[in-house]
Amino acid sequence: MSKVVAFIGSPHKEGRTAQLVHEILRGARDAGAEVKAYNASDAEVGPCMACFSCREGPECATKDGMQNVLADVKDADAIVVGSPVHMCQVSAHAKMFLDRLFPLIGLTMTPEGPSLSARFPTKKILFAYAQNVPDVGVYTPYFDWVRSSISATPGAFITMGDVVLGSSLTPEPPGLAVTLEKAYAAGKALA
Numbered sequence: 595m596s597k598v599v600a601f602i603g604s605p606h607k608e609g610r611t612a613q614l615v616h617e618i619l620r621g622a623r624d625a626g627a628e629v630k631a632y633n634a635s636d637a638e639v640g641p642c643m644a645c646f647s648c649r650e651g652p653e654c655a656t657k658d659g660m661q662n663v664l665a666d667v668k669d670a671d672a673i674v675v676g677s678p679v680h681m682c683q684v685s686a687h688a689k690m691f692l693d694r695l696f697p698l699i700g701l702t703m704t705p706e707g708p709s710l711s712a713r714f715p716t717k718k719i720l721f722a723y724a725q726n727v728p729d730v731g732v733y734t735p736y737f738d739w740v741r742s743s744i745s746a747t748p749g750a751f752i753t754m755g756d757v758v759l760g761s762s763l764t765p766e767p768p769g770l771a772v773t774l775e776k777a778y779a780a781g782k783a784l785a
């Protein structure tokens with residue numbers, strides 16, 4: 595059975611980001627995966643302290659809630675990163691989570707520059723964004739950049755695309771039903 599672990603990088607436990615992520619997980623569960631979700635609002639994941647102790651091995655020296663999240667992430671087959679768009683970027687919560695994935699990645703310095711390597715078997719990774727701007731294409735260059743940056747380590751992640759909801763602050767976002775269908779299908783593809 596495959597394992598899918600999600601981090602909901604929104605301060606709102608029941609907001610639009612959470613709605614997308616739970617629909618993704620529903621798809622993954624229906625396709626046979628074991629699923630687990632962490633909410634930023636109670637996971638107690640703080641920032642990377644840049645101590646570089648994870649350069650020696652795959653452990654994080656910062657003893658906060660990320661210890662639990664990392665334990666799940668390390669043996670996950672797929673990861674879901676949910677984020678509201680804040681100031682045209684991922685939320686601070688989601689960024690902290692992404693930075694804290696550094697223990698999954700090995701780094702050696704070579705005369706040609708830093709060389710990155712995967713410390714764990716390749717994981718699928720899917721991003722889910724909620725944004726208030728109605729045009730879901732407006733941040734595509736940024737979302738592409740986030741996906742390509744997570745792909746920079748050979749063999750660490752295989753990106754499974756983005757699920758994006760616009761008009762997230764309106765009571766009934768016009769694209770909601772279609773986006774939830776996409777979320778469910780994307781979740782199935784993670785299993």
Ligand SMILES: Cc1cc2nc3c(=O)[nH]c(=O)nc-3n(C[C@H](O)[C@H](O)[C@H](O)COP(=O)(O)O)c2cc1C
Nearest residue numbers: 604609610611678679680681682724725726727762
């Ligand atoms: C600090 C802040 C900055 C925001 N910046 C943007 C933005 O740049 N573009 C956008 O479309 N929506 C922006 N929003 C709206 C959020 O994307 C929206 O509140 C969020 O998608 C709702 O998701 P949630 O229910 O999970 O919080 C911003 C909201 C906050 C609180």
